[in-house]
Amino acid sequence: MTLAGTNVQPLIFLAVVGAGLISALLYSGCFVIRYLTGFKRVVEMITDIFFVVISAGMYFMALYYSGFGEMRVYTVLGFLLGFFTLYFLLRPLKKIMPKIKVKLEKMRKLPILNKIFK
Numbered sequence: 001m002t003l004a005g006t007n008v009q010p011l012i013f014l015a016v017v018g019a020g021l022i023s024a025l026l027y028s029g030c031f032v033i034r035y036l037t038g039f040k041r042v043v044e045m046i047t048d049i050f051f052v053v054i055s056a057g058m059y060f061m062a063l064y065y066s067g068f069g070e071m072r073v074y075t076v077l078g079f080l081l082g083f084f085t086l087y088f089l090l091r092p093l094k095k096i097m098p099k100i101k102v103k104l105e106k107m108r109k110l111p112i113l114n115k116i117f118k
Helices: 011-037 041-068 075-089 091-108 111-116
Strands: none
Touching: 011 041, 011 075, 041 075, 075 091, 075 111
């Protein structure tokens, strides 16, 4: 097992930050699915399991391909930094979700869409 030199550690850090950003996008997508389906218990459980499995997979893939699979404190911090950065940037979308849901329900009632989706 070879330890990564200090010259590749910034690249490893950026790779796990990127994985954290993608994980936050995935979490936001799961939130939208849960919100639009009305937070049903089964849907919530399925999206949570999906999110955890995919996020852990992305983290370990980023470690494996960029840092020889070595898990270090700075890689965990990088993943969390990426996740929470995008999470807090997308947080205002949660406030406008009720407006989006109302617009989607109005669109669903349009006669032309009813003909298409029957």
